[in-house]
Amino acid sequence: MDMLLQILFSGIALGMIYAVIAFGYQLTFATSGTLNFGQGEALAIGALIGLSVVDRIGNYWLTIPVVLLAGAIYGIGVERLGVRPALKAKSEGWIMATIALGIIMKNIAENIWGRDDLKFPSPVSEAPLHLFGASVLPMEIIVIVGALALMLAVELFNRKSIYGKAIAATAADREAAGLMGINTGQVITFSYALSCAAAAFAGILIAPLTLTGASMGAALGLKAFAVAIIGGLTSGLGVIIGGLILGLAETFTGFYLSTGYKDVPGLVLLLLVLAFKPAGLFGKTAIKKV
Amino acid sequence: MKITRLVFSGLLLLGLALFPLLLPNPYYIHLLVVIGIYAILLFGLDIVVGYTGEISLGHAGLFGIGAYTAGIVFTTVGAPFWLALPAAIAVTAAFGAVLAMPALRVTGPYLAMVTLAFGTIVQILINEMDFLTRGPQGLQVLKPMLLEHRMTVVDFYYFTLASVLLALLVVHHTLKSYIGRSFEALRGSPVACDCMGVSVYRSKVLAFVMSAGFAGLAGGLYAFSEEYIAPSSFNFELAILFLLAVTLGGRKTRSGSVLGAAIVVLLPNLLSDIDLFRQLTVLIACLVAIGAGYAVLRTRTTLRQLTVPLVALAVFVIFAFTLEDIAEHRLSIFGLLILGVVYYLPDGIVGYLRALVKRFRPQWVPAHETIAEHGDAANVWSAPSCGAGGEPLLEASGIVMQFGGLKALNEVDLQVAAGRIHGLIGPNGSGKSTMMNVLTGIYTPTQGDISFAGQSIGGCTSSHIALRGVARTFQNVQLFGEMTAIENVMVGLTHTYELTLIDVVLRTGRYRRQEHEARVSAANLLDFVGLGDMHNEEARHLPYGKQRLLEIARALALSPSLLLLDEPAAGIPPADLPELTAMIRKIREHGIAVVLIEHHMDLVMGVCDRISVLDFGQKIAEGAAGEIQSDPRVIAAYLGGEATAQPA
Amino acid sequence: MLTIDNLHAGYGCVDVLHGISFSVPKASVVCLIGSNGAGKTTTMRAISGMIKPSRGAVLLDGQDITGFDAYRICRRGLAHSPEGRRIFANLSVTDNLLLGAFPRFTGNRSKGDVQGDLEQAMELFPRLRERRQQLAGTLSGGEQQMLAMARALMLNPGMILLDEPSMGLAPILVEEVFRIIADLRQRGVTMLLVEQFAAAALSVSDYGYVLENGRISVHGPAEQLRDDPAVHAAYLGCGH
Structure with a gap:
């Protein structure tokens, strides 16, 4: 029973990480109909830069703004170099372009931080707390709270500020948003900055729980896409439920089957959802126009 | 042109056949074998990427399935070589069918992610199912026996060459036939495909199965050529490499696949020698600069438009000369190559060369097979005339089409008689096009039934x-x-x-x-x-x-x-309208019934035997042209205001 | 206020408009009428920057705005209530209205009293006040049209383009919409109106242009056009 609770907690923490990355996919998909296939690299960059800054200044909390900024810069770069030219040409070249930018980023990260996985110092005690009889890592609680706080902050910004409403308007109808005087190109750039900042933030959240390295992001990025699909690319908070489903499925598989198989349930779920309910469990199906 | 091509292909083939005799270096022969294997895979990948227009990141996985099937069947099961390869093809093709399932529902980025997930799962499974695959330590596969002795590299070279030629024949003949046309049509417009009786479902499954079959053959050959396979060989990078190869070589051409295969196989060798890499960078930079200079001189483009690519190129050259250890930057170079291809060479090298030659010698480059058969409008009707007509052909009754809260069609009845022209008019948004989509099965009506030639077609698919x-x-x-x-x-x-x-x-x-x-x-x-x-x-x-x-x-x-x-006269110059009118009449004369949606009232009033008027999703009038023109409700619907526009 | 000179525009490489010239004087209402596919909406889209004209010029207040992006044209005070209304269905009515005033928040237009204008808009369209917290997508067609018009007014625009405000509305609502247009005209709002309902459109306009196949075939003061048999012919194809 205690074991079960413990797995539950780890699953939820992991699920929240997926939710944050998936949330980032939703942001860019809403405004531009595109998403960053190199999102996992944004996460790795966040974790690695965080690691270097923590080494320098010794404070985990102060690194967060630096990491968010780094993620945002990466996002702007991806949008300018990979997405905007393709959107202009109305081609799907952005898929290959964002993959390529991800590969380049990963390579640069390998050259700076090396190919080996590094240990990220935990900002809080690594001794487990005892909650309801289960031992829970304090960092897991930080992950859950941090992830929810980030998503909540972005949602609040989107709902309350006029700029957030401009994002929602661009998402709903890019052309009509232009007629409202909204510079939709800028909004798309901004959504990429926000999306990659979220991924980078997820990077420093998860880093103390796992190891940090240039290749830590690829699998996370792909599974977060599964979460975005399960939750629906258009449904705001579906990602939290999607993240929970996947996080729990994964930790349980890892515990009861084999850690080698832990990536499988998410990917199989992705295939199944797309084969049978492509709009996601919480998304709406669009009417096709002829 | 055809003869030049034949001579060229003949010479190439002769060169390849003589290669092991002229240069008996096993390393080079092995490189050629790998190029051949990749070429087979790219023939298949091109079916999906070039013809149906989807992006597949799952072909490394399919390649791995082929390799492991052949390896396991040959080594563990102990079956002969000539069974192992077909088994690899069959098993991989079956996985292709699995991959086609999501492909039927989603396209574009979704499908790209699905195929990526598929490739990842395959890699994980190969890694974990060690009772079958020996897991991470890999599988040893010996070359097969041939007449009492084990195949040498040279023997295997000839076998691969033969396989490539066979694959080329199959893929070329299939893609140049009606099957290839249906794949290409899928890319152009899936909806139109279905409405031409070409089932999107069948075409997509066939495309994926064929594509996977080639990947399986390539994988099988790869297992025997390398004599050792491990899960890490079939990773994401390989999938990207294949995609790069097919785009860089040139979509929808076999020569592009071969060229792409050659480039990506030789690339690592190229990147291992920094001097060679630098020389090549300079060479490419010079070529681009000359091309750009020429284009500016001929005012095809302005210097300003060229700034970004030229600056990027200059940066790349500087990068090439400053970096010390090329191996460290291998992936970055690879990524930059992809970016360059996506933005500046979307049609690949073959596509670019064709465009280049076409500019100077257009007659040399038919982008498509020239079809020279002559037609004669007199023989246009292959089927006999359907007779005088007049009997009911299409009957739609009580059609309701609801989108959310909006009733686009509300209890509409429509009868069309055989061999008659039936006009369907009404203001914008009145439901005419929705009616078309209901009749052709693109929308399933919320209520109501449609019968055609006496049989119900409600709920049938568009292609049916x-x-x-x-x-x-x-x-x-x-x-x-x-x-x-x-x-x-x-x-x-x-x-x-x-x-x-x-x-x-x-x-x-x-x-x-x-x-x-x-x-x-x-x-x-x-x-x-x-x-x-x-x-x-x-x-x-x-x-x-x-x-x-x-x-x-x-x-x-x-x-x-x-x-x-549906609006045939839109975009047709007014002077050509009489011709269109005559054509529609000729179609009727042959006994084909026509439903005509049109805003050119001269045309509608001139040719229609009967006209129905829709307004707000309801039929407000029906009759001959004269009746419609004087109907007060119709006038109200079009002109508005004056008459009370209350629909009946 | 607005001057269009020899405008050519279309989609892809195919022009729908083949050289249109007209102007809209300040504080007047001009309507464009014509059958479907004549190029009315294309004209509107080319003016507000939703598509780029291939030839010709668009002048707003004497300044050349040809080929500008839509958002820049809007920031110069030209509001466009587009065909099909294009309201933001999953935002509230109030949010839709506030977005109409977006350039006033960002400092691209003088801010003035946004809240006051919001109140005024709701006074003009009392239905919107009742439903200000609802999602715009849950409004009826008529209410959505009013929202689209109110949203355009929120810019405090120098001029409004109204594209097919009656499309898809029940006749009783069509009358309501035209009453509002007449009301706006009374207040001296400069408008360019595109309509399928020619008679009603002409009754609220000062001047009218009839489009046929991307060219202006007839034009004149609104009262004069109402009785022109050529206008009837353009719609119903009789009279040839």
Whole structure:
């Protein structure tokens, strides 16, 4: 029973990480109909830069703004170099372009931080707390709270500020948003900055729980896409439920089957959802126009 | 041209056949084998990427499945070599069918992610199922025995060469046939595909299965060529490498696949020698600079437009000369290469060369096979006339079509008599196009039933309804843009082929006869709509009005008994309207019923035997032209204001 | 206020408009009428920057705005209530209205009293006040049209383009919409109106232009056009 609770907690923490990355996919998909296939690299960059800054200044909390900024810069770069030219040409070249930018980023990260996985110092005690009889890592609680706080902050910004409403308007109808005087190109750039900042933030959240390295992001990025699909690319908070489903499925598989198989349930779920309910469990199906 | 090509191919083949004798270096021979193997895979990948227009990141996984199937069947099971390869093809093709399932529901980025997930799962499974695959430590596969001795590298080279040629034959003949046309049509417009009786479902599954089959063959050969396979060989990077190869070489060409394979196989060797890499960078930079200079001089482009690529190129050259350890930057170079190809070489090297040669010697480069059959409008009707007509053909009753809270159609009845022209008019948003989509099965009505020629077609798929004899055109032109005019019509003629895959691959007499008949009918149809001199123009390059005419020809290719025309006169210059009118009359004379949606009232009033008027999703009037023109409710619906516009 | 000179525009490489010239004087209402596919909406889209004209010029207050992006044209005070209304269905009515005033928040237009204008808009369209917290997508067609018009007014625009405000509405609502247009005209709002309902459109306009196949075929003061048999012919194809 205690074991079960413990797995539950780890699953939820992991699920929240997926939710944050998936949330980032939703942001860019809403405004531009595109998403960053190199999102996992944004996460790795966040974790690695965080690691270097923590080494320098010794404070985990102060690194967060630096990491968010780094993620945002990466996002702007991806949008300018990979997405905007393709959107202009109305081609799907952005898929290959964002993959390529991800590969380049990963390579640069390998050259700076090396190919080996590094240990990220935990900002809080690594001794487990005892909650309801289960031992829970304090960092897991930080992950859950941090992830929810980030998503909540972005949602609040989107709902309350006029700029957030401009994002929602661009998402709903890019052309009509232009007629409202909204510079939709800028909004798309901004959504990429926000999306990659979220991924980078997820990077420093998860880093103390796992190891940090240039290749830590690829699998996370792909599974977060599964979460975005399960939750629906258009449904705001579906990602939290999607993240929970996947996080729990994964930790349980890892515990009861084999850690080698832990990536499988998410990917199989992705295939199944797309084969049978492509709009996601919480998304709406669009009417096709002829 | 054809002869030059033949001579060139012959020389290339001779060179390849003699290669091991002239340069008996096992390292180079092995490189050529790998190029051949990759080429086979790329032939298959090109079916998905080039022809159906999807992105697959799962081909590294399929390649791995092929390799492991062959390896396990040969080593663990102990079956002979000649069974291992077919097993690899069959098993991989089956996985291709699995991959086709999500592909039927989603496209674009979704499908790219699905294939990526598929590839990842395959890699994980190979890694974990160590009872079968020996997991991460890999699988040892010896070369097969050949007449009492183990195959040497040279033996295997010839075997691979033969396999490539066989694969080339199969893929080339299939893609140049009606099957290839249906793949290409899928890329152009899936909706139109279904409405031409070419089932999107069947075409997509076939495309993926074929593509996977080639990946399986390539994988099987790879296992024997490398003699050792491990899960890490079939990773994401390989999938990207394949995609890069197929785009860099050039989509929709076999030579592009071979070229792409050669480049990506030689690339790592190239990148291992920094001096060679630098020389090549400078060479490419010079070529681009010369090309750019020429383009600016001929004022094809301005210096300003070229700033970004030229600066990027300069940076790349500087990068090439400052970096010390090239191995460290291998992936970055690879990524930059992809970016360069995506933005500056989207049609690949072969596509670029073709465009280049075409500029100077247009007659040398037919982008498409030139189809020279001559048509004659007099022979346009392959089926006998349907008779005088008048009896009911299509009956839609009580059709309700609801989108969310909006009733786009509300209890609409429509009867169309055989051999008559039935006009459907009404203001914007009154539900005319929705009605078309309901009749052709694109929308399933919320309520109501449709019967055609006495049988209910409610709930049938679009392709089924099309094959029953309901053809249509589209308000927003839905042509297969990258295909020529005559190819577009031939997609509509797909239903006339009665062949097996063997006929297609071997180009039997039956195949050639049916292909010739289809070409002649297509030419006849084009002549009928007045496009007799534009057979080999790409549809997207035709003027808008001609595109609409081409849609009519394509729809007639179905030999329909009912033709639905959605705004055929839009984009047609007023001077050509009488011709269009005459054409629609000729179609009726042949006994084909027509439903005509049109805003040109002269045309509607001139040709229609009967007219129905829709307004707010309801039928407000029906009758002959004269009655409609004087109906106060119709006048109100169009002019508004004066009369009370209360719909009945 | 607005001057269009020899405008050519279309989609892809196919022109729908073949050289249109007209002007809209300040504080007047001009309508464009014509059958479907004549190029009315294309004209509107080319003016507000939703598509780029291939030839010709668009002048707003004497300044050349040809080929500008839509958002820049809007920031110069030209509001466009587009065909099909294009309201933001999953935002509230109030949010839709506030977005109409977006350039006033960002400092691209003088801010003035946004809240006051919001109140005024709701006074003009009392239905919107009742439903200000609802999602715009849950409004009826007529209410959505009013929202689209109110949203355009929120810019405090120098001029409004109204594209098919009656499309898809029940006749009783069509009358309501035209009453509001007449009301706006009374207040001296400069408008360019595109309509299928020619008679009603002409009754609220000062001047009218009839489009046929991307060219202006007839034009004149609104009262004069109402009785022109050529206008009837353009719609119903009789009279030839």
